Amino acid sequence: MTALRALSAAAAVWPLLAQDYSTLRRNMVRDQIERRGVRNPAVLDAMRTVPRHLFVPKGLQNAAYDDSPLPIGFDQTISQPYIVGAMTQMLEVTPRDRVLEIGTGSGYQAAILSRLAKEVYSIELVPQLARSSAALLRDLGFLNVTVKQGDGYLGWPEKAPFDRIILTAAPPEIPPALIEQLGRGGRLVAPEGVSYQELVIIRKDASGVVRRETSFAVRFVPMVPGSK
Numbered sequence: 001m002t003a004l005r006a007l008s009a010a011a012a013v014w015p016l017l018a019q020d021y022s023t024l025r026r027n028m029v030r031d032q033i034e035r036r037g038v039r040n041p042a043v044l045d046a047m048r049t050v051p052r053h054l055f056v057p058k059g060l061q062n063a064a065y066d067d068s069p070l071p072i073g074f075d076q077t078i079s080q081p082y083i084v085g086a087m088t089q090m091l092e093v094t095p096r097d098r099v100l101e102i103g104t105g106s107g108y109q110a111a112i113l114s115r116l117a118k119e120v121y122s123i124e125l126v127p128q129l130a131r132s133s134a135a136l137l138r139d140l141g142f143l144n145v146t147v148k149q150g151d152g153y154l155g156w157p158e159k160a161p162f163d164r165i166i167l168t169a170a171p172p173e174i175p176p177a178l179i180e181q182l183g184r185g186g187r188l189v190a191p192e193g194v195s196y197q198e199l200v201i202i203r204k205d206a207s208g209v210v211r212r213e214t215s216f217a218v219r220f221v222p223m224v225p226g227s228k
């Protein structure tokens with residue numbers, strides 16, 4: 001009895017075979033993402049190929065393709081797959097784009113963007129997460145991603161302007177520096193708000209006029225003021 005219990009406990013944390021993960025990944029895209037209306041073929045393709053289980057803690061790999069966010073340490077989470085798919089589709093990334101991400105976390109969203117964009121710049125506040133995601137992205141060959149440790153409220157002025165900007169932590173209001181660093185014809189997608197959050201899409205047209213619209217309600221970790 002105890003042996004059996006020990007065995008089933010072991011099975012829960014035992015990693016699956018690579019082919020099992022790819023089956024789980026295909027099912028995730030079909031059932032959680034396509035079925036809920038994400039149709040952009042490039043986004044779906046990226047989500048079918050990026051090995052999400054390598055971006056979650058080892059003991060949670062078997063849950064990597066579940067329909068939920070997962071903890072990645074330091075009180076942070078990797079977003080639910082559907083949210084990654086929906087936000088990436090809203091961002092309308094093209095292969096010419098230079099993209100800024102705020103909140104690298106596990107590096108998973110950056111890896112998805114890496115497949116769609118020319119270059120990805122990603123800022124992470126927590127030094128350990130910045131280091132580990134940079135190393136993982138490099139080891140897995142996502143070579144067009146540059147991660148730096150820093151405060152996302154400031155953006156990355158040396159690399160601006162950006163064609164696309166995505167925030168994966170929620171500020172009370174979209175930081176003005178980020179709107180400034182958005183290029184003309186650019187687009188920013190972010191969760192915004194404190195107790196109630198919703199996804200915001202900001203567009204800057206060819207003459208620099210900024211327009212804002214909102215989409216559905218979400219729950220993200222807060223974007224922490226970095227320069228305290």
Ligand code: SAH
Nearest residue numbers: 078103105106108109125152168169223224
């Ligand atoms: N995109 C990530 C999601 C990470 S959760 C992924 O795919 O895994 C949000 C991340 O934003 C956390 O890692 C958190 O540390 C980071 N964060 C919070 N406030 C920040 C700030 N001011 N600047 C940069 N990163 C921040």
